[in-house]
Amino acid sequence: MNTIDQPTQTRIQQWLSAEYDLDTVSLVQQLIDNNEETELIDSFYKDLEFGTGGLRGIMGVGSNRMNKYTIGKATQGLANYLKKQFPNQPIKVAVSYDSRNNSQKFGNLVADVFAANGMHVYLFQELRPTPMLSYAVRHFGCQGGVMLTASHNPKEYNGYKAYWSDGGQLVAPHDKNVITEVNAIQSVTEIRFERVEENITLVGEEFDQLYIDANKKLSIHPEAVQAQHDLKIVYSSIHGTGITVVPKMLEAWGFHNIHLVEEQAQPNGNFPTVVYPNPEEEEAMTKAIQKGKDIDADVVMATDPDADRVGLAVKNHRGEIQLLNGNQIGSLLIYYVLSSKKDKGLLNENDFIVKTIVTSNLMTDISTAFHVKHYETLTGFKFIGEVMTLVEEKENYLVGGEESYGFLVGDLVRDKDAVNACAFIAEMAAYFKNQGKSVFDVLLDIYGSYGFYQEKLISLTKKGKAGADEIKQMMANLRATPPQFLGGIPVKEIRDYDLGIAHELASNSKTKIALPKSDVLQFITVDGDVISARPSGTEPKIKFYCSVKEQLPSPDAYEQVALQLEQKVKNIMADIVKD
Incomplete structure (x- = not known):
């Protein structure tokens, strides 16, 4: 304990006090007795921060x-804030959880605390996807909600997503105000843990049908689904919640040739068949892709543990199953929704789409071509949800997405929704197949019309206190000595979202960025390449994004241009990513 600083030692001693249960005290003492100083430091060097999206x-x-x-x-802090915001009225909250170890136990714990505070809790009886929690908040007229999930993080993680009355995750000013209430709790004796049974209503399987029926009404081309009802679909839930609803959603839309990846169909918080339960990772999609090859599937999809992100693989122009990235999936969905609504005369002047600042500008190019307004937000789907809520009385949200595999068609929820996205991806594939085209053919058409965008994400993992300090230093270094060239290409503009300033280098002019502050740096080259650096808000990582663009003269030139862009991305990343 000699190398542990005094504030950390004080926290350790507090957790050995009679305020905590005997099991907790015993586990802390065990760490001390075994002289596990690194674990003690990482476990106690700070309070787990209730960030702007909750805990993880x-x-x-x-x-x-x-x-x-x-x-x-x-939960006690959130309950205290809800009471202040909604005085003299009954408060309702919804609570759900995913397949992670302890998620069900934590979900019941959260329900207990809310119920003990006199609030009525709609508690999901069994694990369900995050978007269904958002839908439940809106359906039951709740003032708040909580989802127990760490999304796609490794198995040792869990998390706590807090929601407001619109069904979206907490945004300003509520996020910071809840943090203040949480930090004001000085002792665990202030937390009310005693369950009040009459304040809890269990939400059962019947709720699935309400959610499915509401989504089915959003279908644009049901006739295409009917014509292609035997479309070969492979689906994996990667041991998560998607298995409870995605197959039922696809069947309800009219798809009857769904092949599950059985070895990943059982919910399991240890995620035994993958390294990371993240459809962004090629390794996590391996079993689904293999099944897709075995049955010659049209569409291969996999969702993360809480089913708010979806990965997609389709047959390319050579007939091989090829993974698409989040930018490609989102661009395809935007193109499908906008082109279909235009063909049916359903586009209106007040329609809009949304994307985040690190997501491909291809989405913006598509919306501009269809004369549909677009919004751009900070990273995180909660900001897309915030835009939806802010303009819902005047404008009509159609579709939005972010490069991290989060998408939403229609405005039933205020969060990314992989269940909804799976249905629309399948419908999109059916519609284009009806026209004699594959999804990949359409992607090449999009590249031919709007430009071939190539994107890459590099994530560096830096764990513990030392890792957090290293990430801070990396961002500080980039601000202190920003690159003037990337991949040999001059940088023309630097956007510092933490300062809220865009700096045009040639003229030395500075303009304000009309978004809230965030620890993100963007470098735009004279070629229009966009390179972004940001610490993750949910994982011990720093992320570097690169987006480059070239014209695609014909589909036959795809491989040649792809290799050219890959080399350009490699050169750029070598100049900015320093591990």
């Missing part, structure tokens, strides 16, 4: 871990 961390004992007390404190 490694499960275990300690102030910087996901456990009964950190979750209880977050």
